[in-house]
Amino acid sequence: MLNTRERQAAIEETPGILIPGETVWRVETARRATVLIDAGPYFAVLRKAMLAARQTIYIVGWDVDSRTPLVGPEGTVDDDLPLELGPFIAELVHRRPQLSVKILLWDYSVFFANEREFMPAVALRWRMPKQVDLCLDDSVPLGSSHHQKIVIIDEALAFSGGLDLTIRRWDTPDHLKDNPHRVDPDGKPYPPFHDVQLMVDGPIADAMTALVRRRWLHAAGEVLPSTPACESPWPAGIVADFQNVPVGIARTEPNVNDEKLVREVADLFRAMAATAERYIYLESQYVTCLEFAEVLAETLRQRPALEAVIVCPHSYQGFFERSAMSGGRRRFMKILQDAGVAGRVSVLAPQTRPEEGERDNIKIHAKVMIVDDRYLRIGSANLCARSMATDSECDLIIDASGDDEAARGIARIRYRLLAEHCGTTVAKVAETISKTRSLIQAINRLCAENCKLRLVEDPSEEELAASEAVEAMADPKHPLDPFYYLPNSITPKRGFRWGQATSIAGFLLLVGLLAAVWAFTPLAELANPALLERNLRGLSGPWEAVAVVAIFIIGGLVAFPLVVLIACTAAVFGGWPGLLYATSGAMLSALATYFIGRWLGKRALRRFVGPRLNRINRTLARQGILTVTTLRLMPVAPFTIVNLVAGALRVRPLDYVLGTLLGMSPGLLLMSGFGGQMRSMIQNPSLGGAAILIGVLGASFALSILLQKLMTRLGSKVD
Structure with a gap:
């Protein structure tokens, strides 16, 4: 893998920027290609x-x-x-x-x-x-x-x-x-949509x-x-926009399951911006990638004739999306402003035609980048942080280097997109750009006639401040998975990042805050464990236990999250009684769905569960208590699905019961403790109780990680 300096040198020395293993995964020929x-x-x-x-x-x-x-x-x-x-x-x-x-x-x-x-x-x-x-x-x-x-x-x-x-x-x-x-399936109209x-x-x-x-x-x-x-x-009847052109495939794949992070999408964005000479045309739902903004600013500084046009939504729906993405877009533009090049970057949003009355914003969902008449990129990756390293993405890029016909094809695609957004014809767009020799001036002249494009809104100072609190969740630079931030002693493939590890602390704090809301507000009446306990105990005697077990079995049949049932049981009945009830309910639920799986068999279950059945099959291939215990500690599927598959594979009942009990014991103990502490917190709210609640949840994270690591090592020794 090349380092940053070597990669940049390779890009500069190579006639094109499509470098397999760096900016793209593979480069192959498209016999035909057409843009829809x-x-x-x-x-x-x-x-x-x-x-x-x-x-x-x-x-x-x-x-x-x-x-x-x-x-x-x-x-x-x-x-x-x-x-x-x-x-x-x-x-x-x-x-x-x-x-x-x-x-x-x-x-x-x-x-x-x-x-x-x-x-x-x-x-x-x-x-x-x-x-x-x-x-x-x-x-x-x-x-x-x-x-x-x-x-x-x-x-x-x-x-x-x-x-x-x-x-x-x-x-x-x-x-x-x-x-x-x-209209949607309910017959409700939705706004215009571009992709x-x-x-x-x-x-x-x-x-x-x-x-x-x-x-x-x-x-x-x-x-x-x-x-x-x-x-x-x-x-038949579809005319190709391009014939016999090289096409690169760029991917983003987060690093998970010991596979390295793939950042071809990010590397290709940087390479495309760095090689632009005259025009950069972009369409993106989100424009928040500050890494790209810095490369773009530097390229604009070096090439005074270069212009960039970015087409994106005018605004975003909902507080969460609006705060994160509008704030990120403003920070993106501030980098260009500080570099003194913002005057050659136009960020525009299309609207419906003015003659149709009050105009609607057109939702931009496309992910397109065109550099000069040389590169055309279409894919799934937005110009945002999460598309660079967090989500899986796939972009295709056509390289027209040395191919005049392909270069004209790329220019035609840019004209088609601008004609759609400006509300005019392809011929008119081509003519205006030829006369002005400027994308920005051509758009201004074309839109002066019908005003279909307008500048995007900047968020208010209040929204910009709020965006910093939600941007890390909505547009993360890395996955939010706690395992991603573990030290080398536990997961050697990654180093520990103290700053990013604060996301775990933030999650624990959120749980404590939610508990406090239920404890200190009128919502506490709805979650009064004493009231719930009286209602259940009104059944009297053994019927109380039967009711709890029945809830667990029904929950198992509908794949309701087991940890929620355990925590709620402990919150209603207290720590130790709740633990007894939860253990009985969880085990009987596991047995009920196990025997359903035996009755269905592998073939019927494959139809019900789908291809993910194979992943559980591999884990249970050896069977035995250790295998079942490991699967409970490191689930590859929900609780109910594992039970059904174990039954369909006819895992020995004794191994299944003992392995299930051993594997669930840490979770039962921890979630019962969590539920019991939640009960105490609701009945006697205090800051100390909230701290203990967060501590219990944090301990569950740590113990789960250690147990999973231990079982992995034991399993490898068995192999």
């Missing part, structure tokens, strides 16, 4: 390509929603299959039994639950024919997400960019203020297939079956 601007055109082309599929369809996404209308700009289709994605795929594989569909979906954070389809496994696996397979990918650290948006047809045609196959994305390039087809996707075939599609295969293996624990080579299902 906005979801309406993209969905129309994708639908045609999927209709032509004969062997495989791979879908990788931050989000995939079965209710997505897979329709073109007219909002209708010209075939006899259903409009919505889920029913469309189901009917397609019904008609074509040899077709296999693999869907890899980020097992998303609870913070995005209200934006997602409820229980996607039901819509995308259980209700689908057996040829459709869904894997929920949870193989990224806490605070990270899988952000790539990829579709591959027959391993010969690839789509990649900023568009997920999900709801509230569809729109047309004219971005009308009111479009009857731009970009790139379609490629040839050797670059093979490379994209390799990327998806690697992701599937990592998430599902299985190798996708090889398929015979076949002709590209390039849709």
Whole structure:
């Protein structure tokens, strides 16, 4: 791996900036490539390509929603299959039994639950024919997400960019203020939406297939079956914007599971900015990457003729996003202002046409960068901190070096994007830029006629101050996973960072603050453990225990978080009685779901759980008490899923019971202590009690880490 100085020297000495292993993963040729601007055109082309599929369809996404209308700009289709994605795929594989569909979906954070389809496994696996397979990918650290948006047809045609196959994305390039087809599944209209996707075939599609295969293996624990080579299902009538051009693949992959951090996306952003001579054109949902701002400022200082145009949203929705991303954008611009180059950078936001009445802001979700007429980059990575090292990303970059036709193609894409945002024609944009020899002056002249673009809003001083408190969570430079910050003695692959380790202390403090809110406000009445205890004990005698155990069993059947049940039990009944009840309930719940798994068997469970079953299978392959104990201490799946799989694999009941009891004991003790302390805190609130509560939770982190490390070493000795 090159250091920073060696990497910069390599970029300067190389005719191009696409350096495999540094700024890109691989460079391959695209036989054809075309840019699809906005979801309406993209969905129309994708639908045609999927209709032509004969062997495989791979879908990788931050989000995939079965209710997505897979329709073109007219909002209708010209075939006899259903409009919505889920029913469309189901009917397609019904008609074509040899077709296999693999869907890899980020097992998303609870913070995005209200934006997602409820229980996607039901819509995308259980209700689908057996040829459709869904894997929920949870193989990224806490605070990270899988952000790539990829579709591959027959391993010969690839789509990649900023568009997920999900709801509230569809729109047309004219971005009308009111479009009857731009509604969500509930019939509610949503604002205009802009995004970009790139379609490629040839050797670059093979490379994209390799990327998806690697992701599937990592998430599902299985190798996708090889398929015979076949002709590209390039849709008829789609003219390629580029032919036989080199295309690089740049990735971000957070370092997890002993794999090194991949920062090709960040390195490529810097290299592109450093080599710009005349024009930089950017579209990004977020503009907060200060590292890029510094490179851009230095390049602008060195090249007085260089201009940069950044198209992004005018403002952001919600306090959390607005505070973090608007504040970060202001700090980005301050770097340019301090460098004295801000006058040659225009940050603009598009709106609907003025003749349509009161204008709406158009949501910019695209991730595009064009440098001169030489490089065109389209992908999933925003110009923000989290896209550089926290989330998984995939960008494609076309290199037109020495290819005049490709260079003209890149210029045409820039004209098309500006024509859309300025509300004019491609010819008019090209003519105005030719006359002014300036992107900024051309945009000002074009928008003077209809005012479709305007400068973005700066946040207020109050919002800017507040943003510092939430920016580390919303736009982190590294994952928020506590394991990321462990010292070398525990995880040798990473060093200890005291400043970043404060995120753990902040999390513990947050828990204490929440406890204080419940203790010192009227909400305490809702969580009065004595009241809850009286209600349960009103059942009298053994029925009280039966009720608690029943709650645990029902919770296990619906995969309710076990740690929450344990803590709540201790909070209601106190430490030791709560521990007894929680242990009984957890063990009986584990046995109930274990025997359900035995009854279902591996084949039925594979359909229910999905490909992640393979990861648990590998862990339980040896069986035995130590294996079950290790799996409980280092869970690779939720409690209920592990129970079902153990039953389906027919782990010996005695090994299962003893291993489960041993593996759950630390968690039972710690969470019971936490719940008991929470009870005391609510009944007798004090600062000392809050400190003890935080201490108990901190101890649980430390003990969990040490036990997991110990079990890993024991397991390696057994091997």
